[in-house]
Amino acid sequence: MAQAKTQFGYRRHPDQDRPGANPAEHAVVVVGAGPVGLSLAIDLAQRGQRVVLLDDADRIGEGSRAICFSKRSLEYWDRLGVGDRMVEKGVVWSVGRIFHGESQLYQFNLLPEDGHKRPAFINLQQYYAEAYLVDRINDLPGIDLRWRNRVSALERRNDSVVLTIETPEGAYRLNAHYVIACDGARSSLRQMVGAEFAGQVFEDQFLIADVKMTAEFPTERWFWFDPPFHAGRSALLHKQPDDVWRIDLQLNRYADPAVEKQPENVRPRIARMLGHDKFEFEWISLYKFQCRRMDRFIHGRVVFAGDSAHQVSPFGARGANSGLEDAENLSWKLDRVLRGRSPASLLESYHIERSAAAxxxxxxSTRSTDFMAPNSHQEARLRKAVLSLAKETEFGKRMVNGGRLSVPCSYDTPLSSPDADAWAGGPRPGCSMLDAPVSPRGGETAYLTDTFRQGGTYFTLLGFGNGAAIDVPDGVKEIRIGGANGLGDTAGLIAKRYDAAPGTAYLLRPDGYVAARFRHPTRAAIAAALSRAQGLN
Amino acid sequence: MALSTSSNFALPDDAFRAVVEAHRDLTDEQSADFDAALVLILANHIGDIDVLREAIALARRRMIDGQQQQQQQQ
Incomplete structure (x- = not known):
């Protein structure tokens, strides 16, 4: 089973020569160089922080892990300077089809409208995503990426955390102001802080096979209930780059994993599904999953992000994507706290927002899983009713749950200022900004997400129309749409998506979420919303 | 309370008979399948999650009361 692997060397660092009683001191240590840790390190470095990033391995993990990366994740990766590379390599898709038995029940389009820079999803093997993020890190100053550095002990002090780190040349210690644990579902840091990780265990087993073949299937997500090739169970087919296809088959909960994953047992099943056996296996594994999260994502100066903090079932592409949302939520807050611009209590909003998202x-994902694998005869009966009603009713189609795919959460958060004006649409405070085309004077059409990124992803006031000039508080960037000097709205989409009239303004957080919006902003109102969003009152 | 429990049919017996007769000639298993579909169709027609939740709560309550009565009779 050949995999695109990248090997990295262990390198001794001068920190390892320091006496144990006087360890080197660092502002931020990120533990775990997966998609979340790598992205967080880049984000912090782009904000001017120096980051130590530790990983216990010395290569990018092989095998079949995350494949679906959402529009939101791509917009984040654009800000980190890796979006184009991901999209160029990835398989772009937005259409899914759901089948029951031999026939199609319905199809859906996750991005049915134009005027967005990024597609609903790309499929990309996680090892490519990680490799591109590592390349980006190597081009950036400020990130010290140390392979084969395994955290073996953690000591929490009042104003810092002391880590003991094992390397091929022995152990050393580091003193960190903040430690961000991105060390995955089996997080050893979670155990070191003594946190529980309770939740629901699902007994059903699923088989993942990544197969290599040249095929005529379209680049869509196909999901079957009770297909002819896999009677009574569900199946998923999805395309990845390099002519690799992800196949996910629900198995009997009593199936023997050792037997089921033998290629000679998997092959006939997949041959029935594809109608031929001209394929090679890239990867086969069986998995069960759990849905659970930590009670608190913050333990003193140790903050958890990604799978270390929360785990979901894979149906819905909510694992890696939610971890990336953790990273974008945390990095600007941590940057402000480290610079002394916001109190440490701003970090509590990370826990509030991201634990609600979890x-x-x-x-x-639990609802999707329960729909796919009903827990009782009556649940199975209700599902059967939905599937049969879906053939002729719209409401039945909408109740069929073959995975509800990741979209940005909306936050009910103390950082938002509630609406004081009347709105008929547009993103509410706590919701993610919406992309739309904008036209610079005499330039080519661009996108709002790009304009926001080029401004440096600070707090940004998005203002519409000529209106009175707004006296924007210090440190807030401004994007103006329309008026004498503003960007054009030639497609007419941005005003519509933001329910904008002349004078309308949105205050965007550095992670692109709406903090407040105004029909006729005053300097005082903007300043109040800004300090609220910065955790200053 | 969003759920209406006053009598909404001009001819309640007709409504009851319509449901009863729909089960004629069905096995218990088929009847259960039929009920599942009917519940979902009616729930969607109501289209109000609060009404649905109240209806579910009322049905659950009646079931518990019914069990207690049975036990008392025994």
């Missing part, structure tokens, strides 16, 4: 992701 609850939503767990709820959605």
């Amino acid at each position: 609850d939503e992701n767990i709820r959605e």
Whole structure:
């Protein structure tokens, strides 16, 4: 089973020569160089922080892990300077089809409208995503990436955390102001802080096979209930780059993993599915999953992000994507705290916002899983009713749950200022900004997400129309749409998506979420919303 | 309370008979399948999650009361 692997060398660092009683001191140590840790390190470095990034391995993990990266994740990766590379390599898709038995129940389009820079999803093997992020890190100053550095002990002090780190040349210690644990579902840091990780265990087993073949299937997500090739169970087919196809088959919960994953047992099943056996296996594994999260994502100066903090079932692409949302939520807050611009209590909003998001992701993915693998005769009966009603009713189609795919959460958060004006649409405070085309004077059409990124992803006031000039508080960037000097709205989409009239303004956080919006902003109102969003009051 | 429990049919017996007769000639298993579909169709027609939740709560409550009565009779 050949995999695109990248090997990295262990290199001794001068920190290792320091006496144990006087360890080197660092502002931020990120543990775990997966997609979340790598992205967080880049984000912090782009904000001017120096980051030590530790990983216990010396290569990018092989095998079949995350493949679906959402529009939101791509917009984040654009800000980190890796979006184009991901999209060029990835398989772009937005259409899914759901089948029951031999026939199609319905199809959906996750991005049915134009005027967005990024597609609904790309499929990309996680090892490519990680390799591109590592390349980006090597081009950036400020990130010290140390392979084969395994954290073996953690001591929490009042104003710092002391880590003991094992290397091929023995152990050393580091003193960190903040430690960000991105060390995955089996997080050893989570155990070191003594945190529980409780939740629901699902008994059903699923088989993942990544197969290599040249095939005529379209680049869509195909999901079957009770297909002819896999009676009574569900199946998923999805395309990845390099002519690799992801196949996910639900198995009997009593199936013997050792037997089921033998290629000679998997092959006939997949041959029936594809209608031929001209394929090679890239990867086969069986998995069960759990839906669970930490009670608190913050333990003193140790902050958890990604799978270390929350785990979901894979149906819905909510694992890696929610971890990336953790990273974008945390990095600007941590940067402000490290610079002394916001109190440490701003970090509490990371826990509030992202633990609520984790609850939503767990709820959605649990519902999908329960629909795919009903827990009782009556649940199975209700599902059967939905599937049969879906053939002729719209409401039945909408109840069929073959995975609800990741979209940005909306936050009910103390950082938002509630609406004081009347709005008929547009993103509410706590929601993610919406992309739309904008036309610079005499330039080519661009996108709002790009304009926001080029401004440096600070707090940004997005203002519409001529209106009175707004006296923007210090440190806030401005994007103006329309008026004498503003960007054009030639497609007419941005005003519509933001329910904008002349004078309308949105205050965007550095992670692109709406902090507040105004029909006729005053300097005082903007300043109040800004200090609220910065955790200053 | 969003759920209406006053009598909404001009001819309640007709409504009851319509449901009863729909089960004629069905096995218990088929009847259960039929009920599952009917519940979902009616729930969607109501289209109000609060009403649905109240209806579910009422049905659950009646079931528990019914069990207790049975136990008392025994």
